[in-house]
Amino acid sequence: MCGIIGFTGTLPVKDVLIDGLERLEYRGYDSAGIAVLDRNEGIVIKKQTGKVSGLREATENMELDAVCGIGHTRWATHGGVTDVNAHPHKCGQVALIHNGIIENYRELITEHGLKDRLVSETDTEVVAALLDKMYDGDPFSTIRDAVKKLAGSFALCIMFEDQPGKIFAVRNVSPMVAASFPEGSIIASDLTALISFSKKYFVVPEYHILTLAPDQITVQDMKGKTVTPEILEVNWDIKSAQKGGYPFFMLKEIYDQPEALRNTVTPRVKDGLPYLVDDGIDDTVFEGIKNITVVACGTAMHAGMVGRTLIENKLRIPVNVEIASEFRYKDPIIDSETLTIVLSQSGETVDTLEALRLAQRKGSKVLSIVNVKGSTIARESDYVLYTHAGPEIAVASTKAYTVQIAAMYILACKIGLVKHLISEEEARAFIGQLQNAGEIIEKTLERADDIKRIANHIMTAPDVFYIGRGLDHTMSVEAALKLKEISYIHAEAYAAGELKHGTIALISENVPVIAIATQQDVYSKMISNIREVKSRGAYVVLVSMDEQTPDQKVCDKHIRLPEIQSEFTVFATAVILQLIAYYTSDAKGLDVDKPRNLAKSVTVE
Numbered sequence: 001m002c003g004i005i006g007f008t009g010t011l012p013v014k015d016v017l018i019d020g021l022e023r024l025e026y027r028g029y030d031s032a033g034i035a036v037l038d039r040n041e042g043i044v045i046k047k048q049t050g051k052v053s054g055l056r057e058a059t060e061n062m063e064l065d066a067v068c069g070i071g072h073t074r075w076a077t078h079g080g081v082t083d084v085n086a087h088p089h090k091c092g093q094v095a096l097i098h099n100g101i102i103e104n105y106r107e108l109i110t111e112h113g114l115k116d117r118l119v120s121e122t123d124t125e126v127v128a129a130l131l132d133k134m135y136d137g138d139p140f141s142t143i144r145d146a147v148k149k150l151a152g153s154f155a156l157c158i159m160f161e162d163q164p165g166k167i168f169a170v171r172n173v174s175p176m177v178a179a180s181f182p183e184g185s186i187i188a189s190d191l192t193a194l195i196s197f198s199k200k201y202f203v204v205p206e207y208h209i210l211t212l213a214p215d216q217i218t219v220q221d222m223k224g225k226t227v228t229p230e231i232l233e234v235n236w237d238i239k240s241a242q243k244g245g246y247p248f249f250m251l252k253e254i255y256d257q258p259e260a261l262r263n264t265v266t267p268r269v270k271d272g273l274p275y276l277v278d279d280g281i282d283d284t285v286f287e288g289i290k291n292i293t294v295v296a297c298g299t300a301m302h303a304g305m306v307g308r309t310l311i312e313n314k315l316r317i318p319v320n321v322e323i324a325s326e327f328r329y330k331d332p333i334i335d336s337e338t339l340t341i342v343l344s345q346s347g348e349t350v351d352t353l354e355a356l357r358l359a360q361r362k363g364s365k366v367l368s369i370v371n372v373k374g375s376t377i378a379r380e381s382d383y384v385l386y387t388h389a390g391p392e393i394a395v396a397s398t399k400a401y402t403v404q405i406a407a408m409y410i411l412a413c414k415i416g417l418v419k420h421l422i423s424e425e426e427a428r429a430f431i432g433q434l435q436n437a438g439e440i441i442e443k444t445l446e447r448a449d450d451i452k453r454i455a456n457h458i459m460t461a462p463d464v465f466y467i468g469r470g471l472d473h474t475m476s477v478e479a480a481l482k483l484k485e486i487s488y489i490h491a492e493a494y495a496a497g498e499l500k501h502g503t504i505a506l507i508s509e510n511v512p513v514i515a516i517a518t519q520q521d522v523y524s525k526m527i528s529n530i531r532e533v534k535s536r537g538a539y540v541v542l543v544s545m546d547e548q549t550p551d552q553k554v555c556d557k558h559i560r561l562p563e564i565q566s567e568f569t570v571f572a573t574a575v576i577l578q579l580i581a582y583y584t585s586d587a588k589g590l591d592v593d594k595p596r597n598l599a600k601s602v603t604v605e
C-alpha cells in the first residue's frame with residue numbers, strides 16, 4: 001500500500017523525504033515522488049514511476065531552499081502506473097499525497113466542475129482540485145469542509161503554497177502516525193519512516209486536522225477544538241527494521257522467529273500457566289463463550305486456521321475461520337456468545353478492520369492478535385493480545401505467522417482452563433511445550449541447506465502441490481501462499497485424502513509434490529497418498545519426523561524434523577515451508593522482500 005511521509009523543520013527536507021520513502025518501500029509501490037515548498041520557487045514537485053533510488057538520482061542536483069515537504073510511494077489503485085498518476089498531485093495552490101480510495105471522486109468532479117482542472121486518472125488529484133477550488137486562505141476550514149464531502153478511506157498530507165513551513169493532514173481508516181522532535185515535525189504511514197527521529201509518537205486520530213509546524217504539531221477536531229493525542233513509545237529499535245547483514249529482510253525475519261516467539265510467549269506465562277492479566281484480558285472474557293469466530297486475511301487467516309484445529313481438537317469448542325473480505329458482506333451467525341478473534345500483523349488491513357466492526361455490531365466481543373502497537377485494529381478491539389515479533393518488513397509474512405500461532409495456542413490453553421476443559425497439569429505441560437517452540441525452530445533452521453537443495457529443484461516447475469492431513473493440511477495452505485507470492489510459481493494446497501477426487505489428474509512426471517506428514521494419527525494414510533502421486537511420476541519431498549527415510553519408492557527427498565509432539569510440529573513445518581519459498585524466489589533472482597503487485601499492508605478494499 002502507498003507510503004506517506006511529511007516533514008517540516010530544520011533538517012534538509014529533501015533528504016528526510018527520500019530517506020523516509022526508502023524505509024517505506026516495503027509497503028509495496030510502483031512509483032514515487034516528493035513535493036517541497038521552496039522559499040523562492042514555491043511548491044516544486046518531482047515524481048516518477050519506478051524505484052525510490054531512481055527518484056533520489058533524479059532529485060540529486062535539485063538546488064532547493066525548502067522549508068517543508070511531502071513524499072509518497074504509490075501502489076496504484078485508480079489509474080495506470082505513469083508519471084502523471086504518481087503522487088504528489090498539485091492543483092493551483094495545493095499539493096497533496098494520499099493513501100486510500102476516494103469512492104465518490106467521480107461525483108465530486110461533476111458536482112464541483114473539476115474536470116478541466118485534472119490531468120491524471122487518479123481519485124487523489126480530484127481532492128487536490130477540490131481543496132484548491134475551496135481554498136479561501138484558511139487551511140483548517142478549507143480542509144474541514146472538503147473532508148466532509150469525501151467518501152472512502154484517506155490519509156492525506158497537504159501543503160498550501162501560501163503556508164510556508166506548514167503541512168496539514170487528516171485521515172479516515174488509512175493509517176498515519178506523527179511525532180514532534182527538536183529538529184521538526186514528521187508524519188508518516190507507519191513507524192519505520194519516523195523511528196530514526198523519535199521513539200515517541202502518536203497515532204493520528206480519525207477526522208482530526210493536524211497542522212505540522214517546525215516547532216509543534218497542533219491536533220484539532222472538526223469543530224476546531226485542540227486535542228492532545230495519547231503519546232506512545234516505540235517498543236523496538238531501528239536495528240529491528242534493518243537487514244542486519246542478511247541479503248533480504250525475509251531471511252532475517254525467518255531467523256528472528258525464535259526470539260519473536262520467546263518475546264511473545266514468555267510475558268504470558270506465570271507459574272507455568274497462561275497469564276493474560278497484564279494484557280487486560282481477564283478470565284471473564286472467556287467464561288460465557290459458546291463458539292469462536294476467527295477473522296483475518298492471508299497468512300494471518302492461516303495462523304487462525306492452525307488455532308482452530310487445536311481448539312476444536314482439544315477443547316471441542318466450535319471455531320469458524322472466516323475470510324475477512326467475505327465475512328464483512330455476509331450476515332454472519334454470531335452473537336454475544338461468540339468470541340471473535342481477529343488476527344492482523346499490521347493492524348491496518350481494511351477488510352479485517354471492517355469485519356471487526358461488523359462482529360461488534362452483532363454483539364460479539366472482539367479479541368485481536370496484532371503485531372503493531374496502537375494500530376487501528378488494536379485500538380478498536382475490545383481486547384488486544386499483542387505479538388512481539390518486532391517490525392516485519394518483508395511483504396511475505398513469516399515471524400508474524402508463527403507468533404500468531406503461538407498467541408492462538410496461549411488463548412486456547414487459557415480458554416481450556418477457564419472453562420474447565422483441561423486440567424492445570426495438562427495446561428502446564430502444554431505451555432511447557434509452547435515455551436520450546438523457539439528451540440524447535442532453531443533445530444529446524446540447522447537443516448536450511450537441505451531445504452535450499454529442494455528449492456533449486458522446484459524453481460523451474462510451472463506448478464507445485466503441497467499436500468497434508470489435519471494440521472499438516474492447514475500448514476500446506478500457508479506454504480502454497482508463501483511460494484506463490486514470492487516466487488510467482490503456481491502452488492496449490494490440497495487435503496491429501498482429497499487428491500484422488502480429481503486433482504491427481506494434474507500429477508505427471510516430475511511434478512513437485514511436497515508432502516507434509518507430521519501428524520502421527522494419519523501418518524499411514526499420508527504414506528498411501530504419497531505412493532499414489534509417486535506412482536504417477538511426481539517428485540516427492542517428504543516432510544516428517546521419521547528417523548529413517550521410508551523406502552525410496554515413497555519420496556525423492558526427505559526433510560526430517562526433530563521428534564516433536566504433534567501439535568507443535570507446526571513451528572518446524574512453518575520454517576521449512578518459509579525457507580522453500582525463500583530459496584526458490586532467491587534462486588530465480590527475484591526481489592524476495594518486495595514481490596510484484598503486493599503490498600505489506602492492504603489498506604484498500
Ligand code: AGP
Nearest residue numbers: 298299300344345346349396397
Ligand atoms: C502474507 O505473506 C501476506 N503478506 C498477506 O497475506 C498478509 O498476511 C495479509 O495481507 C494480512 O495482513 P495483516 O496480517 O497485516 O492483516
